[in-house]
Amino acid sequence: MKVALIQFAPKLNRSNLQEVLGIIKQHHDSNVVVLPELALSGYMLQDKLFEDAWNVDELHELCSASVQCDIAIGAAMWDNGKVYNSALYFAQGKLVHIHHKNHLPTYGMFEEGRYFASGDEITSFETTNGRAAMVVCEDMWRPQTLASLADCDPDVIYILAASPARDFSDEGLLIERQWDALLKSCALLTHSYVVFVNRVGFEDGLGFWGGSRVITPLGQSEYTLALLDTEEKVVTLNHGLKKLQRYIVKHT
Secondary structure (H helix, E strand, C coil): CEEEEEECCCCCCCCHHHHHHHHHHHCCCCCEEECCCCCCCCCCCHHHHHHHCECHHHCHHHHHHCCCCEEEEEEEEEECCEEEEEEEEEECCEEEEEEECCCCCCCCCCCHHHHCECCCCCCEEEECCEEEEEEEHHHHHCHHHHHHHHHHCCCEEEEEECCECCCEECCEEHHHHHHHHHHHHHHHHHCCEEEEEECEEEECCEEEEECCEEECCCCCEEEECCECCCEEEEEECCCHHHHHHHHHHHCC
16 A cells, blocks of 8 residues: 655645645555645635635545545534634545544644644545554543544554644754654554654644654554655555554454
């Protein structure tokens, strides 16, 4: 299974859709192309959110692109009169799954609860590349999310993020080390591949650190992308590792 990790810097406007379509075209021979949280919208939309959020019927070009390869992407989405921070999965010419971010950070530098509505569930869905689940950034910092993901029993968990860089030290970036520990715990507890795609770039004083990565069901970092810089990388996932991890758990 070939997965294209797209670590880029979305703009604060709707032009992201055309850039994304160009990127997907370049990776059409991958099984899945994965882009970050709010890749179609930019992060610091604030009051501009209600003007720039997308309706599902405006994303027909992504439906068409998904005939060639599956697409996992983040966007601000209208749904029943509310705007959500959402992760969307397109495949075989249609939108097959949408996850609305459950946990909206509204502290320190974050103001998501002021603008977005929150989702209330995490579910898995079938793809031609196995059972999948998706969550968005802050969702992963709640123990109930790990329990829900384990109950979903996915082969692959896609985590879309817009995590700002903070807490620099001589030992490196603390937020990166925290995320790495969290992602490895998620992989081990769910026996799933974890695909984490984080954005880069700057918006209104926030710098996003990238560092997208793939964690195997054995809790090992298999691929890691650059910090603080754009990068696109095609990686191969071995579904046999999920079966191996289950075997290890049952026999230890």
